[in-house]
Each structure stands twice: as structure tokens, then as C-alpha cells.
Amino acid sequence: MDRQALQERLLRIVGPDGIIDDPDELLVYEYDASDEVFAGHHRPDITVLPRTADQVQEIVKLANEFGVPVTPRGAGTGLAGAALAVRGGILVVMTRMNRVLEINERDGYAIVEPGVINLELSQLTQPRGYFFAPDPSSQRACTIGGNVANNSGGPHCLKYGVTSNHILGLEVVLPNGERIWTGGPAPESPGIDLTGVLVGSEGTLGIVTKVMVRLTRLPEAVNVLLAAFADLESASQATSAIIASGILPAALEMMDHLTIKAVEAAFHAGYPEDAGAVLLIELDGLAEIVAESADRVVELCRGCGATEVRVARTPRERELLWLGRKSAFGAMGRLAPNYYLVDTTVPRTKLPPTMRTVEELSREYRLRIANVFHAGDGNLHPLVLFDRFVPGEIERVLRCTTDILQYCVDVGGTLSGEHGIGLEKRDYMTLIFTTEDLCAMAGLKRSFDPRELFNPDKVFPSGFSCGEVNAIRQQAMAKRLGIEFV
Amino acid sequence: MDRQALQERLLRIVGPDGIIDDPDELLVYEYDASDEVFAGHHRPDITVLPRTADQVQEIVKLANEFGVPVTPRGAGTGLAGAALAVRGGILVVMTRMNRVLEINERDGYAIVEPGVINLELSQLTQPRGYFFAPDPSSQRACTIGGNVANNSGGPHCLKYGVTSNHILGLEVVLPNGERIWTGGPAPESPGIDLTGVLVGSEGTLGIVTKVMVRLTRLPEAVNVLLAAFADLESASQATSAIIASGILPAALEMMDHLTIKAVEAAFHAGYPEDAGAVLLIELDGLAEIVAESADRVVELCRGCGATEVRVARTPRERELLWLGRKSAFGAMGRLAPNYYLVDTTVPRTKLPPTMRTVEELSREYRLRIANVFHAGDGNLHPLVLFDRFVPGEIERVLRCTTDILQYCVDVGGTLSGEHGIGLEKRDYMTLIFTTEDLCAMAGLKRSFDPRELFNPDKVFPSGFSCGEVNAIRQQAMAKRLGIEFV
Numbered sequence: 001m002d003r004q005a006l007q008e009r010l011l012r013i014v015g016p017d018g019i020i021d022d023p024d025e026l027l028v029y030e031y032d033a034s035d036e037v038f039a040g041h042h043r044p045d046i047t048v049l050p051r052t053a054d055q056v057q058e059i060v061k062l063a064n065e066f067g068v069p070v071t072p073r074g075a076g077t078g079l080a081g082a083a084l085a086v087r088g089g090i091l092v093v094m095t096r097m098n099r100v101l102e103i104n105e106r107d108g109y110a111i112v113e114p115g116v117i118n119l120e121l122s123q124l125t126q127p128r129g130y131f132f133a134p135d136p137s138s139q140r141a142c143t144i145g146g147n148v149a150n151n152s153g154g155p156h157c158l159k160y161g162v163t164s165n166h167i168l169g170l171e172v173v174l175p176n177g178e179r180i181w182t183g184g185p186a187p188e189s190p191g192i193d194l195t196g197v198l199v200g201s202e203g204t205l206g207i208v209t210k211v212m213v214r215l216t217r218l219p220e221a222v223n224v225l226l227a228a229f230a231d232l233e234s235a236s237q238a239t240s241a242i243i244a245s246g247i248l249p250a251a252l253e254m255m256d257h258l259t260i261k262a263v264e265a266a267f268h269a270g271y272p273e274d275a276g277a278v279l280l281i282e283l284d285g286l287a288e289i290v291a292e293s294a295d296r297v298v299e300l301c302r303g304c305g306a307t308e309v310r311v312a313r314t315p316r317e318r319e320l321l322w323l324g325r326k327s328a329f330g331a332m333g334r335l336a337p338n339y340y341l342v343d344t345t346v347p348r349t350k351l352p353p354t355m356r357t358v359e360e361l362s363r364e365y366r367l368r369i370a371n372v373f374h375a376g377d378g379n380l381h382p383l384v385l386f387d388r389f390v391p392g393e394i395e396r397v398l399r400c401t402t403d404i405l406q407y408c409v410d411v412g413g414t415l416s417g418e419h420g421i422g423l424e425k426r427d428y429m430t431l432i433f434t435t436e437d438l439c440a441m442a443g444l445k446r447s448f449d450p451r452e453l454f455n456p457d458k459v460f461p462s463g464f465s466c467g468e469v470n471a472i473r474q475q476a477m478a479k480r481l482g483i484e485f486v
Numbered sequence: 487m488d489r490q491a492l493q494e495r496l497l498r499i500v501g502p503d504g505i506i507d508d509p510d511e512l513l514v515y516e517y518d519a520s521d522e523v524f525a526g527h528h529r530p531d532i533t534v535l536p537r538t539a540d541q542v543q544e545i546v547k548l549a550n551e552f553g554v555p556v557t558p559r560g561a562g563t564g565l566a567g568a569a570l571a572v573r574g575g576i577l578v579v580m581t582r583m584n585r586v587l588e589i590n591e592r593d594g595y596a597i598v599e600p601g602v603i604n605l606e607l608s609q610l611t612q613p614r615g616y617f618f619a620p621d622p623s624s625q626r627a628c629t630i631g632g633n634v635a636n637n638s639g640g641p642h643c644l645k646y647g648v649t650s651n652h653i654l655g656l657e658v659v660l661p662n663g664e665r666i667w668t669g670g671p672a673p674e675s676p677g678i679d680l681t682g683v684l685v686g687s688e689g690t691l692g693i694v695t696k697v698m699v700r701l702t703r704l705p706e707a708v709n710v711l712l713a714a715f716a717d718l719e720s721a722s723q724a725t726s727a728i729i730a731s732g733i734l735p736a737a738l739e740m741m742d743h744l745t746i747k748a749v750e751a752a753f754h755a756g757y758p759e760d761a762g763a764v765l766l767i768e769l770d771g772l773a774e775i776v777a778e779s780a781d782r783v784v785e786l787c788r789g790c791g792a793t794e795v796r797v798a799r800t801p802r803e804r805e806l807l808w809l810g811r812k813s814a815f816g817a818m819g820r821l822a823p824n825y826y827l828v829d830t831t832v833p834r835t836k837l838p839p840t841m842r843t844v845e846e847l848s849r850e851y852r853l854r855i856a857n858v859f860h861a862g863d864g865n866l867h868p869l870v871l872f873d874r875f876v877p878g879e880i881e882r883v884l885r886c887t888t889d890i891l892q893y894c895v896d897v898g899g900t901l902s903g904e905h906g907i908g909l910e911k912r913d914y915m916t917l918i919f920t921t922e923d924l925c926a927m928a929g930l931k932r933s934f935d936p937r938e939l940f941n942p943d944k945v946f947p948s949g950f951s952c953g954e955v956n957a958i959r960q961q962a963m964a965k966r967l968g969i970e971f972v
Contacts, residue, residue, distance in 0.1 A: 151679075179922070184898070186833075193650070193687075199682075288774070436664040440664070444678055444930055448929065
């Protein structure tokens with residue numbers, strides 16, 4: 001690659017303030033929010049910060065011309081290393097494309113650029129009675145484009161569904177440099193569902209340059225309850241009991257003893273420090289129903305042995321109850337120098353045995369594990385605490401988390417609840433997908449990106465080149481069935 | 487093609503009662519529910535009715551070996567001609583794979599074979615408190631597999647969303663004969679979303695052999711209201727007013743004067759015959775809320791000039807109110823020998839001008855048009871009435887419906903609300919998709935089906951061969967950007 005020539009051409013596209021190629025400045029872009037211990041650090045050759053879709057299109061055409069990898073990136077809050085330029089090349093940072101282009105209340109959508117911050121969109125639409133439902137914990141920093149790439153979740157996904165349920169259409173620059181719109185405001189789009197393919201594809205199929213999002217009406221009333229239990233088991237039972245009663249909370253979050261203690265020490269959210277587990281339950285909807293449901297939830301929690309149930313009486317109390325949950329990851333610094341966050345999902349009914357298994361593995365590997373997670377939809381987040389400078393500890397963490405993932409998959413769960421696969425979990429993909437599954441995905445990937453320039457070494461297991469797999473597969477078919485491929 | 491040899495090999499797979507090759511018996515399979523006047527009739531070389539996924543897999547392998555087209559088919563209730571074997575070959579009828587394999591209430595899903603009838607699944611799960619939400623008008627006959635292929639809608643999609651919102655995973659035989667599972671019970675599946683690609687792909691990417699569907703909890707209470715208006719305009723205003731009030735009905739259906747008259751003559755559903763339009767509004771949820779919302783809907787309808795509002799007091803009254811709507815298409819025979827059903831969607835706010843345009847086009851082309859449709863989500867169903875034996879009438883119908891589609895697209899709508907593209911609308915695809923859009927879809931299609939054996943001549947515009955397009959596109963890229971393709 002003629003780095004100098006590439007740099008000059010990129011400069012002409014984005015201007016001097018849109019390009020970062022100084023080695024010191026590039027340091028920042030070697031990392032995202034994934035743990036360096038596991039994801040490593042990877043310096044892009046050049047970072048560009050385009051301001052328009054036209055610029056993105058020109059950048060992609062140039063990458064094709066030079067044959068260099070392209071890695072799209074939002075705010076870099078991803079936890080699976082999907083935004084790391086593992087093979088160098090051009091890192092395309094989308095944060096300057098942050099305009100809200102249209103808010104259409106009557107038809108319930110907005111068109112935004114991918115660099116718009118998740119929370120800012122909701123703050124902007126709130127006075128008009130709407131919000132953007134997906135709310136990852138990083139919502140103060142993460143971008144809508146990143147939410148699309150990772151099909152992000154968040155506490156409110158229990159009731160409102162993950163990001164894919166809230167994306168109506170996308171403008172996207174494809175790996176060949178073409179720019180298309182997929183989807184639209186109608187509930188169904190004819191032809192092959194390209195919007196569906198692109199959401200969650202982690203930057204491997206293109207760069208999103210505009211997003212048409214569904215806006216959700218703000219509920220009339222919101223209430224938050226905190227229920228304390230002696231142990232995770234009874235809190236899990238209460239979770240099941242609430243869902244089984246027909247009440248669908250907006251959020252149903254669980255925290256274990258270790259998390260409660262860390263949160264209290266760091267933020268004084270007022271959680272009961274002696275509890276073995278707490279549930280944070282948010283109800284929303286019509287005022288009357290929320291009040292009724294709250295009474296019923298209190299009853300159900302007591303029936304499952306809750307030692308204490310608090311109902312927030314003011315918005316301030318609500319915020320305080322949420323504060324602990326939202327700051328839980330940050331509070332972990334009190335407990336250990338490092339933590340590794342496992343993101344996995346099990347069927348809700350499998351929560352109690354899964355929590356027991358996590359506890360057993362914690363003992364077996366002599367690693368403390370804090371649990372803070374979306375109990376309502378079975379999305380676990382065990383935080384495995386460690387110190388990277390203690391010899392052998394990293395290896396134990398890896399073995400322990402592999403065992404957790406394997407167990408979750410064995411009971412019918414999956415590899416990721418909301419953080420994606422990226423670099424971090426690519427080698428676990430074979431736990432849940434057969435070679436045939438991966439080949440079908442690889443074929444699709446190749447149809448978008450035949451030269452495999454877009455976010456290489458992500459999602460697919462290492463050693464699994466889409467091109468090779470495609471060729472091998474076609475040869476096998478040709479041999480078996482006497483087929484000629486055009 | 488050695489038809490004799492193919493037949494013998496198929497016979498070995500499905501047995502003598504699983505194959506239909508007698509020309510007289512094949513007649514039945516020349517048609518689906520689309521209008522023969524527009525879709526024509528197309529005889530498959532052989533029809534097979536497999537009983538297992540293994541058999542489907544063997545059939546597909548055989549089709550590859552012989553290089554013959556494969557057209558999957560459910561109950562044949564589709565209105566866009568997607569289940570017609572346009573190029574002959576093997577028609578794979580899935581109706582005998584009709585077992586419900588698992589109902590899991592606690593985790594809220596069922597696993598069914600694709601030939602299960604839509605309504606039967608809901609009837610089966612109802613005693614346990616669940617139903618399958620998508621409810622196309624053909625739900626007494628259509629199959630879940632057909633719903634998946636067409637991403638079917640129905641009256642209740644307003645509240646519950648189209649089929650894609652209710653499919654958790656699929657077992658599918660790919661065009662290369664491999665069998666894979668996509669998705670699963672978790673709300674999000676890692677990697678590329680193959681479930682999303684397959685739902686709505688109209689049999690062009692594979693044959694679904696098992697479906698994991700989301701089950702929805704039955705609401706505590708249901709109520710149905712009928713509101714009569716002087717004209718479509720005021721009924722449209724009431725529709726907007728109801729949605730704007732924050733009430734989300736389970737269904738919000740509109741019928742115009744012509745439809746009301748036909749329905750009354752045929753079925754005596756008790757609709758007010760002098761009304762210019764009626765709205766059928768179903769509310770569901772908690773009993774108290776349904777009652778409150780019903781009062782509010784009555785008020786809103788009166789505010790928009792409703793001449794009469796009826797509230798069903800018993801389940802029998804509810805059924806009667808629905809009867810007219812559900813039988814509307816059948817009642818059209820009273821008005822004309824033929825009708826052409828246009829399925830299109832506009833933003834809800836564009837309903838009043840769209841209805842006026844339909845009326846104008848009706849006058850301009852001297853064709854009576856009945857309107858019966860899902861007003862709540864802007865999904866129009868103008869029924870253009872005609873007599874195929876009146877010279878020039880068919881041509882006028884085609885010009886009129888093209889104008890309707892063009893108008894809907896111009897105001898921000900789309901080609902199909904729920905019936906799919908199939909054969910019928912393939913040539914309209916260029917109204918909403920650019921060559922680049924179609925190329926991206928074609929590339930994806932080719933990655934699944936490189937030999938284009940699966941449901942050929944569907945969805946993509948005529949003269950648009952996925953293979954050619956792909957080749958042309960790669961040549962253009964090679965030329966422009968100096969790219970080599972492996």
C-alpha cells in the first residue's frame with residue numbers, strides 16, 4: 001500500500017481536520033471499550049472523520065482502489081472489539097455525522113445521521129412525547145450507528161425489543177462504493193430485507209450513513225420498584241412469577257450481593273447492603289394500570305420471599321433507584337483492577353440453574369463474579385473480577401468465561417445478548433453454528449464484500465475466510481452434484 | 487431434462503402417494519389465489535408433497551442434479567402468484583408437513599412444521615392462554631410457512647406487527663441442499679441475521695421445514711366497535727384521531743360504501759347500508775382499560791362526525807361485526823365477475839388524499855373500486871371491479887392499478903403491505919428500488935442460489951437475471967476501480 005498516496009487522496013476528500021495520521025494521535029484509536037487484555041490494541045493506518053455521506057462513499061471507493069481494509073466506528077463504546085482496525089487500513093469514525101435530519105411525529109419516525117448519540121435523540125424527541133426505545137447502558141456516549149451495527153439492547157428491551165425492532169430504513173454505503181436506501185416508513189418493505197441483514201452485521205457489510213428510526217410514544221406514567229431478596233434463587237423466582245402473571249415490565253433488572261456492595265460503596269444509591277440480590281422493576285403505561293401493576297408486583301415479590309420492597313414516590317427517587325444499576329459497571333473498580341463482562345442469554349426458565357452454575361464456576365476458578373443483568377429476558381452479565389498482573393489469572397478468566405458460555409449454550413441460550421460478536425467471541429461461533437450455518441453467512445458476506453475489506457477478522461471464526469469457504473463449498477457441490485458455477 | 491428419470495428418483499423419495507404427475511391432476515397446481523387474468527397459469531412438471539425435512543432435502547439435491555427449478559408452495563392462498571411454477575420443474579407442496587412439534591408456554595414459543603394452518607395454531611394454543619398474532623384474511627386456509635415466505639400481515643398487525651416480528655428461528659433447506667437452523671428463542675441471534683433474510687423472501691432462498699414462532703399472550707378482554715360515517719374522509723380523520731389519542735387498537739379496519747352494500751347483500755352482518763364508510767375497531771388488553779378506551783373511541787368517532795357507533799356487547803355480536811369484514815372479498819362476487827386487489831401502503835397521514843385519488847382514478851378509468859383495508863397502518867386494499875370478458879377492461883384495470891401504485895409510492899408509500907411481490911408486482915420493483923438496490927438484493931440471492939433454481943422469475947423485475955446483474959456489476963467495479971474478483 002502506498003500510504004503516502006492514500007493519505008493525500010483521503011485529505012482531498014475530508015480536508016485536513018478530517019484526517020488523523022499522526023502516530024501519537026492514532027494511539028486513541030487503537031482501543032475501544034473492550035478489554036485490552038483480551039482484544040489487544042490495533043493501530044489503524046489512517047483515521048478519517050467524514051462529515052457527509054458523499055465523503056464516506058469517496059472513502060470507500062478509495063479503499064477499494066488501494067485494496068485496504070475499512071473499519072467503521074461510532075463512539076467506540078463497544079465491548080466486543082468490533083470497532084478495532086485489526087488489519088490496519090482506514091478507520092472511519094462516524095461521530096461527526098451527528099445531525100438529526102427530520103422528526104416526523106405524526107408518522108412516528110426520525111431520520112438521523114449515524115453519529116447522533118443515543119440519549120440525545122430521546123432528549124430531543126421527549127418534549128414532543130416520543131423516545132427512541134433501545135437504551136444500552138452506554139447510551140450517554142454510544143451512537144445510533146453503533147446501535148444499528150450491534151443490534152444493541154438495554155434494560156428496556158424486555159418490553160420494547162432490541163434495536164432491529166426500531167429501525168425502519170437505512171442509507172448505507174456498500175463495500176463496492178454504491179450508496180443505497182433500504183426499507184422505509186411502511187411496516188413491511190418488499191423484496192429481500194436488506195435492512196434486516198444490515199442491522200447487527202457489525203460493520204462487515206457496509207457503512208450506514210443515515211438511519212430512519214421508529215419513535216416510541218412516551219408512556220403516560222412510569223414507576224420503579226426495588227425488591228430485596230435473601231438470594232439470587234428467590235429473586236429469579238420472583239422474576240418468573242412477575243412475567244407469568246401477565247405483567248410485562250418496561251425493565252426487570254437483577255443485581256447480586258457483590259454488585260450491591262460495590263454500588264453502595266461508590267454511589268450511595270440507598271440499596272439494602274445486606275440483601276443477597278435486588279430486583280429493579282420499572283413499570284410504564286397508563287397511570288391507573290401502572291399503579292395496579294405495582295401493587296401486584298409488590299405482592300408477587302413478597303410471595304417469593306422479598307425481605308423489602310420499595311416503591312419510588314417521586315421522579316428523584318426513581319432516578320436514585322436507577323442510579324445504582326446504571327453505575328454498576330463503573331463501581332466494579334472498587335472490587336478489582338479488572339473485570340471481564342460476559343454477555344450471554346438463556347431461556348428465562350433456566351435462570352436459577354444458570355446462576356448456580358456461575359456460582360460454582362466462581363468457586364472452581366477462584367474468581368469473584370458479580371452479577372448485574374437483564375433478568376426479564378434472561379440476558380446475563382456475569383462480571384468476572386481479576387487482576388491482570390497476577391500470574392495465571394487471565395488464563396483462568398478465559399477458561400471460566402468459556403465454561404459459562406458453554407453452559408448457557410447447552411441449556412438453550414446463545415453467545416451474545418446484546419454486545420455482539422466482534423473480535424471477542426468470533427471463536428465461540430462454532431459453539432452454536434454448524435459449518436453449513438457459517439457457510440450461508442459467509443456466502444452472504446461475500447455477496448456484499450467479495451474482497452473482504454470490510455471489518456476483516458470479525459464475527460467469523462479465525463481461520464475461516466469467507467472466500468475460501470465459499471470456494472470449498474462450491475467445489476464440494478460441484479463434485480457431489482455435477483454442478484457448474486458461473 | 488430426463489423427466490422420466492426425475493420422476494422415478496422423486497418417487498423413491500416421497501413414495502407413490504407423495505407425487506403428482508398426471509396432467510389432469512397437475513391442473514390444480516397451475517393456479518394459486520392470484521387472478522389468472524394477470525398471473526396466468528403455469529403447470530409444474532411434477533408436484534411433490536414431502537412429509538419430512540429429510541425428504542425436502544433429498545428433493546432439493548435431486549433438483550440440483552437435474553438442474554430443474556424448484557417452487558415451494560403452502561396452501562396456495564397467495565395473491566401475488568409467488569407459488570406458481572412459472573418455469574415448470576418441481577412444485578414442492580408443504581401442506582403435509584403439518585405437525586405442531588412443541589408448545590413451550592413458559593418461554594413463549596412453539597415449533598411447528600410449515601404446513602400448519604395459521605388459525606389452527608392459535609386454536610391449539612388458545613386454551614393455554616396464547617395465540618399466534620399474524621392473522622391474514624386467509625387464516626383459515628393459509629399455512630405458517632406461507633406466512634413466513636410472504637411476511638404476511640393481517641388486521642392485528644397494527645398492534646402486534648407483521649410475521650417477521652413473530653418468527654424466532656427457522657429450519658431451512660438451502661438451494662444447495664444443506665439444511666440449517668437459524669435464530670432461536672433468544673431475542674437476538676449473533677452473526678448475520680439469516681432468519682431476517684429468509685422471512686419475506688418468497689421461496690427464492692430456500693424451503694422452510696420448521697418454524698419456531700413467538701406465542702403471544704391472549705388479552706384479558708376484547709371489544710369491537712363499529713362506527714359509521716358519511717364518507718371516507720371523516721372515517722380517515724377518525725382513524726388519525728384515535729391513533730393520535732395514544733390508543734393503539736388491536737385492529738382498525740375501514741370499509742367503504744360499495745363494500746358495505748356487497749357485504750350486507752351477501753352476509754347480512756348488520757352494517758348500516760346507507761353509510762359512506764364504516765370503521766371496525768377492535769380493542770384488547772386489560773378489561774378496565776378496554777372499557778375506558780372504548781368510551782374514548784366512541785367520543786372521538788362522534789367528534790369526527792360518526793352517524794352511528796355500535797359497541798358489541800357479547801362475543802356473538804363481536805363475531806357478527808367481524809363477519810362482514812372477513813367476508814368482504816368473498817362478497818365482491820355480487821358486484822362484478824372479477825376484481826383485482828391492490829395491496830399497497832401509505833403513511834397514515836396520507837390516507838385522505840390517497841382515498842380521494844383512488845376515487846378520481848375510479849372515475850377516470852370508469853371502473854368501480856371497493857375499498858376495504860387496514861386503515862390503522864395505512865395499508866390500502868382497493869378492489870378494482872371488472873369483467874374480464876368486456877374488451878379493453880383488463881387493460882384499463884392494469885393502467886388504473888399502476889396509477890394507484892405510482893401515487894402511493896409518490897406520497898412515501900410502498901408497493902406491498904402484506905401480499906408480497908411474487909410474479910404480480912415484480913415489474914413495479916423499479917418504482918421504489920434503484921438498480922443499486924436491486925443489485926445488492928441480487929447478489930444476496932446469488933449467494934444462496936447461484937444457479938437461480940429457486941422460485942425463478944419472482945420478486946426481481948423481468949429481464950433482471952441475478953447472475954447477469956452480478957457479472958455486469960463486478961465488471962463495472964473491475965473497470966472503475968481496478969478490482970480483481972476471485
